Amino acid sequence: MIHTFAFDGIFIVMDVNSGAVHAVDEPAYYIIKALETAHEEDVAAQYLPVYGVETVKEVLQEAADLKANGMLFAPDPLPHGFYNANADGAVKALCLHLAHDCNLRCRYCFASQGDFGGDRGLMSKEVGRAAIDFLMHASGSRRHVEVDFFGGEPLLNVPVMEDLVEYGRARAGEACKIIKFTLTTNAMLLDAKMQRFIIDNDLAVVLSVDGRPQVHDHMRPTPGGGGSYRRIMERCTEFVRLPFEKDYYIRGTFTRHNLDFAEDVRHLAEAGFDHLSVEPVIAEAEMDYALREGDLPVIFAEYDKLTRYLLERHRQGRPVEFFHFNVDLDDGPCLAKRLTGCSAGTEYLAVAPTGEMYPCHQFVGRHGFQVGTVFNGVEKDTTNMFSQAHIYNKQACQKCWARFHCSGGCHANALAFNGDLLEPYGLGCELAKKRLECALYLKVCTTAG
Amino acid sequence: MGKHIKTISGRTLQSTVRDGGCGECRTSCQSACKTSLTVGNQACNKKKN
Numbered sequence: 001m002i003h004t005f006a007f008d009g010i011f012i013v014m015d016v017n018s019g020a021v022h023a024v025d026e027p028a029y030y031i032i033k034a035l036e037t038a039h040e041e042d043v044a045a046q047y048l049p050v051y052g053v054e055t056v057k058e059v060l061q062e063a064a065d066l067k068a069n070g071m072l073f074a075p076d077p078l079p080h081g082f083y084n085a086n087a088d089g090a091v092k093a094l095c096l097h098l099a100h101d102c103n104l105r106c107r108y109c110f111a112s113q114g115d116f117g118g119d120r121g122l123m124s125k126e127v128g129r130a131a132i133d134f135l136m137h138a139s140g141s142r143r144h145v146e147v148d149f150f151g152g153e154p155l156l157n158v159p160v161m162e163d164l165v166e167y168g169r170a171r172a173g174e175a176c177k178i179i180k181f182t183l184t185t186n187a188m189l190l191d192a193k194m195q196r197f198i199i200d201n202d203l204a205v206v207l208s209v210d211g212r213p214q215v216h217d218h219m220r221p222t223p224g225g226g227g228s229y230r231r232i233m234e235r236c237t238e239f240v241r242l243p244f245e246k247d248y249y250i251r252g253t254f255t256r257h258n259l260d261f262a263e264d265v266r267h268l269a270e271a272g273f274d275h276l277s278v279e280p281v282i283a284e285a286e287m288d289y290a291l292r293e294g295d296l297p298v299i300f301a302e303y304d305k306l307t308r309y310l311l312e313r314h315r316q317g318r319p320v321e322f323f324h325f326n327v328d329l330d331d332g333p334c335l336a337k338r339l340t341g342c343s344a345g346t347e348y349l350a351v352a353p354t355g356e357m358y359p360c361h362q363f364v365g366r367h368g369f370q371v372g373t374v375f376n377g378v379e380k381d382t383t384n385m386f387s388q389a390h391i392y393n394k395q396a397c398q399k400c401w402a403r404f405h406c407s408g409g410c411h412a413n414a415l416a417f418n419g420d421l422l423e424p425y426g427l428g429c430e431l432a433k434k435r436l437e438c439a440l441y442l443k444v445c446t447t448a449g
Numbered sequence: 450m451g452k453h454i455k456t457i458s459g460r461t462l463q464s465t466v467r468d469g470g471c472g473e474c475r476t477s478c479q480s481a482c483k484t485s486l487t488v489g490n491q492a493c494n495k496k497k498n
Contacts, residue, residue: 028453062451070461077462093476110482144473144494168472180475184483204481253481282481329458333491334469336494341479341488347477364479404462410479436489447457
């Protein structure tokens with residue numbers, strides 16, 4: 001199986017099963033496309049009058065060489081589709097909901113403005129430490145473990161976060177593990193002291209800003225209804241300008257109200273942020289800001305526009321890393337990783353403030369999905385249910401050229417929109433495919449110089 | 450590199466079946482509320498180190 005597409009006059013062929021990517025000229029583009037469904041002799045006969053004998057012969061020879069080397073029309077890497085994911089049953093990453101409360105009232109918040117549909121509350125030090133203890137034990141022989149401080153707004157619970165960073169490092173050291181912390185925050189409380197803490201403790205940070213002031217303020221108001229853009233941008237700018245190495249992303253959400261989201265990326269990039277992620281909102285169809293199938297042509301055109309802007313920045317020597325357009329073709333994930341996907345419910349669990357554990361942060365508060373507690377460990381094993389929800393078991397993925405890159409999409413979205421872990425959220429699939437095309441095009445352009 | 454076909458990446462998924470699966474890479478949330486990503490853009494931890 002191959003995927004072929006052209007972007008601004010560049011012809012690209014991706015070999016789905018091997019993952020190999022080829023930039024080709026026009027004759028090769030059409031001849032390879034034809035080879036997917038027709039015999040070589042028929043393809044040659046079809047294109048001889050168009051491109052001439054020599055060109056057709058050369059293309060066919062190059063294609064045959066690639067095929068012989070497993071980089072074109074490669075067979076399925078797992079012909080029987082069987083994969084024993086997470087065979088050791090390890091849990092290596094926890095998302096700690098430090099606060100089920102928030103100091104913003106974002107309209108699109110999946111967490112019901114921070115409380116996840118339950119009581120507002122903060123995680124105690126005891127629960128947090130028990131979560132770290134659980135992680136050290138449950139990660140087994142895995143050396144790298146991860147803790148994500150999440151909410152609500154985690155900076156409403158700074159003392160516990162600070163304690164857990166210290167405790168986590170100590171416990172990881174005892175267990176000869178490497179622990180990586182990430183803080184996902186709306187940046188309202190990202191003051192100088194917190195900025196320093198983040199730098200000193202090597203926390204990765206994800207800072208939420210949606211883009212242009214009117215776009216951000218419309219969707220991310222304060223509880224009093226005021227805008228939050230000004231304060232957040234001041235704090236994010238201060239942080240990013242600190243003369244220390246930092247691992248950060250400015251992440252935004254685009255909705256039906258800003259389908260011209262490339263302008264928001266441009267706004268953030270021109271403000272001096274060079275690690276950006278602006279993502280489509282996930283919302284129930286009846287919400288006024290929810291994306292619809294009918295919006296896809298506009299969204300695709302906007303991704304094209306964004307791609308051209310990012311390429312221009314690259315060529316100007318001012319590159320911006322746009323998270324969704326990063327693709328690592330040489331040192332990217334192995335096949336096993338591409339089948340385990342996000343690892344929700346298997347290697348990755350989320351912890352509510354009171355210590356209940358769920359397959360991921362999207363499931364927190366949905367009691368049917370509780371898998372245990374940090375005190376008792378995993379009591380209801382969902383590993384099999386989630387680990388079997390991989391691309392070989394999803395009918396839609398079997399026909400999709402992007403399957404080894406997206407890994408089947410978000411489990412929570414599949415359940416929310418289709419009530420079935422094995423049926424991916426279709427709109428998300430279309431967006432993922434478009435982003436991958438943009439990413440591959442950028443890769444081809446930047447690799448070729 | 451061919452005259453008509455320039456291979457940008459020739460590393461094959463098949464080759465990772467043999468030496469992959471160590472489970473040391475970062476998790477990769479795909480929901481929109483976190484910084485979601487396509488798994489394909491992640492770096493292999495073995496290669497990184």
